[in-house]
Amino acid sequence: TxxxxxxxxxxxxxxxxxxxxxxxxFYTDWMWxxxxxxxxxxxxxxxxxxxxxxxxxxxxxxATYYATIMTIYTWVAKGAWFALGYPYDFIxxxxxxxxxxxxxxxxxxxxxxxxxxxxxxGTLVGLSFPLxxxxxxxxxxxxxxxxFKYPRPTLPAYMTxxxxxxxxxxxxxxxxxxGAGAVLxxxxxxLGAKLNT
Numbered sequence: 585t586x587x588x589x590x591x592x593x594x595x596x597x598x599x600x601x602x603x604x605x606x607x608x609x610f611y612t613d614w615m616w617x618x619x620x621x622x623x624x625x626x627x628x629x630x631x632x633x634x635x636x637x638x639x640x641x642x643x644x645x646x647a648t649y650y651a652t653i654m655t656i657y658t659w660v661a662k663g664a665w666f667a668l669g670y671p672y673d674f675i676x677x678x679x680x681x682x683x684x685x686x687x688x689x690x691x692x693x694x695x696x697x698x699x700x701x702x703x704x705x706g707t708l709v710g711l712s713f714p715l716x717x718x719x720x721x722x723x724x725x726x727x728x729x730x731x732f733k734y735p736r737p738t739l740p741a742y743m744t745x746x747x748x749x750x751x752x753x754x755x756x757x758x759x760x761x762x763g764a765g766a767v768l769x770x771x772x773x774x775l776g777a778k779l780n781t
Contacts, residue, residue, distance in 0.1 A: 592653055594637065612727040615676050619714070619721075622678075627713040627765035630654075630680050631706045634687055638701065644692035647705075651684035670734050673724045679716040683709045710765035 615622055634647035655677060662675040690705035691697075721727075 612730045616727045623714040623765045627710045628769050631709040631769040644688045647684040647687040651680035679720050683713045706769040710769035
């Protein structure tokens with residue numbers, strides 16, 4: 585019980601860390617224009633945190649539990665913005681849970697082999713997370729309309745979106761996000777596990 589209460593506290597705080605490290609990635613307009621940054625940062629954060637606490641408890645399923653807490657916490661933030669009069673699509677909640685389930689499945693299927701969880705599970709998180717979130721973003725009504733009609737009060741004037749950037753700097757955001765996420769997730773999860781031992 586103490587382990588799981590500890591995970592709740594850390595998952596909530598890691599969600600805050602993700603938001604504070606680059607809060608624009610939760611907002612519709614910047615999630616589209618900075619998809620690669622979003623994919624790398626979120627997949628790495630999920631894999632490092634989930635692997636660390638999954639190995640801490642030694643229980644398959646902990647990663648999904650960790651991702652569920654982050655999801656619920658972010659939906660609360662989404663609800664708060666909606667209550668302030670912003671549209672439903674103003675904040676897009678990242679899809680962490682399916683990737684965390686793959687991590688748990690890897691840990692369970694390899695008979696709790698922590699190295700397999702880091703290498704195979706971390707790679708699966710890095711590859712799957714951008715794909716799940718691209719599907720999630722495709723369901724958003726019109727990110728640029730939301731960006732112009734409902735500018736964020738905390739956004740500096742020089743950061744106000746002027747034109748869509750998707751396709752201007754990246755040929756394929758999904759491919760770049762998946763590749764970069766997969767490459768960076770494995771060493772970061774290895775570091776997290778190393779700190780855990």
